[in-house]
Each structure stands twice: as C-alpha cells, then as structure tokens.
Amino acid sequence: MKQYQIVVVVGSLRKDSFNRKLANAIVRLAPPDFSFKQVQIGDLPLYNQDDDSNQAESVKRLKREITASHGLLFVTAEYNRSIPGVLKNAIDHASRPYGQSAWAGKPAGVIGISVGAIGTAVAQQHLRNVLAYLDVPTLGQPEAFIQVKDGLFDEAGNIGVDSKKFLQKWMDQYVAWVKKHVA
Numbered sequence: 001m002k003q004y005q006i007v008v009v010v011g012s013l014r015k016d017s018f019n020r021k022l023a024n025a026i027v028r029l030a031p032p033d034f035s036f037k038q039v040q041i042g043d044l045p046l047y048n049q050d051d052d053s054n055q056a057e058s059v060k061r062l063k064r065e066i067t068a069s070h071g072l073l074f075v076t077a078e079y080n081r082s083i084p085g086v087l088k089n090a091i092d093h094a095s096r097p098y099g100q101s102a103w104a105g106k107p108a109g110v111i112g113i114s115v116g117a118i119g120t121a122v123a124q125q126h127l128r129n130v131l132a133y134l135d136v137p138t139l140g141q142p143e144a145f146i147q148v149k150d151g152l153f154d155e156a157g158n159i160g161v162d163s164k165k166f167l168q169k170w171m172d173q174y175v176a177w178v179k180k181h182v183a
C-alpha cells in the first residue's frame with residue numbers, strides 16, 4: 001500500500017498552542033496510509049535575501065522535509081488578522097532561492113483555531129493567497145474556521161464528540177485531495 005508522507009506546519013511557537021493541539025488531534029483522523037511530521041520553524045533565522053546562496057542548515061532541513069513529502073498541512077493561528085510572522089518567515093525561506101521553491105505543486109490543506117469568533121478565517125485567506133502564488137493547490141472545501149471552546153478536545157487530546165463528524169469530513173476530503181494530486 002502506498003504511503004503518503006505529509007509535512008505539518010503549525011503557525012504558532014507557543015508552548016501550549018491550540019493550533020499544535022489541533023494538529024496533533026486532527027492527524028489521528030487520517031487513514032493508516034497517511035503519516036504526518038510536524039516540522040520545526042522556530043529555529044529558522046529571519047529571512048534575509050543576502051543568504052539565498054548560503055542557506056542556514058535549518059532552512060536546508062526544512063526544504064528537504066518539504067521536498068520529500070507528498071503534501072502539506074498548515075494549521076495556523078491568526079495574528080492581527082493575518083498569518084503569524086513565524087509562518088510567513090518559514091514560507092519565504094523554503095520558497096528561495098528564486099526558481100528553487102520547495103513548495104511548488106505540493107497539495108495542501110489549511111485549517112486553524114483561534115479565540116476569536118471567526119476562527120482564523122482572515123489568516124487562512126491570507127495564507128491561501130500566498131500559497132496560490134507559490135503554486136500550491138489548496139483544498140477549497142470544507143473550510144474549517146475553529147474557535148476555542150470547552151470540549152473541543154477530550155482528555156486524551158482527541159477531537160471531542162461535538163466536532164468529530166465535521167473534522168472527520170474535513171480530513172476525508174483532505175486525504176482525497178492529496179491522492180488526487182499525487183501520482
């Protein structure tokens with residue numbers, strides 16, 4: 001059975017990040033032919049175009065991980081109605097040097113959770129805009145704008161009963177999206 005390796009990029013460095021919890025929980029809804037790896041973005045330097053010809057080892061590592069993957073899963077926080085700088089920093093790093101982007105063609109899912117009522121909707125739209133430019137096909141439906149609430153996660157860190165049906169559907173559609181794009 002073909003195995004699909006997915007790179008998970010969490011758009012928050014916070015120790016108790018809700019988005020990391022969501023990333024950990026949602027991957028448990030995937031079938032056994034999918035495996036997921038959260039990549040580290042907190043140790044990347046601030047992007048500087050002067051370094052394009054001599055990328056840091058952490059940048060090379062990130063690019064290797066993306067290149068080796070079949071697909072991408074972005075789970076992002078919303079900061080000031082956009083994506084957190086740490087996420088944009090990682091995206092910029094792996095998009096360079098010009099013509100050597102690691103992102104191009106990798107099918108992606110975009111999801112996020114915030115304390116606000118519209119649950120990262122604006123950040124996700126900004127992220128989709130960036131990914132479109134990078135030639136990353138993103139799953140359009142269902143959209144998942146999740147607000148922090150009691151019971152979203154159970155005590156074991158799984159998706160709670162109230163949200164499970166919806167997020168299972170999201171994962172099923174994501175799996176189909178990746179398979180559609182990977183030969």
Ligand SMILES: Cc1cc2nc3c(=O)[nH]c(=O)nc-3n(C[C@H](O)[C@H](O)[C@H](O)COP(=O)(O)O)c2cc1C
Nearest residue numbers: 012014017018019020077078079080081114115116
């Ligand atoms: C700098 C900053 C800006 C924020 N801006 C937004 C925002 O625009 N929309 C929103 O829903 N929440 C916003 N929040 C609150 C986040 O939803 C909340 O901090 C959340 O826990 C971040 O995700 P995380 O738990 O994965 O780190 C902001 C938080 C910070 C620190």
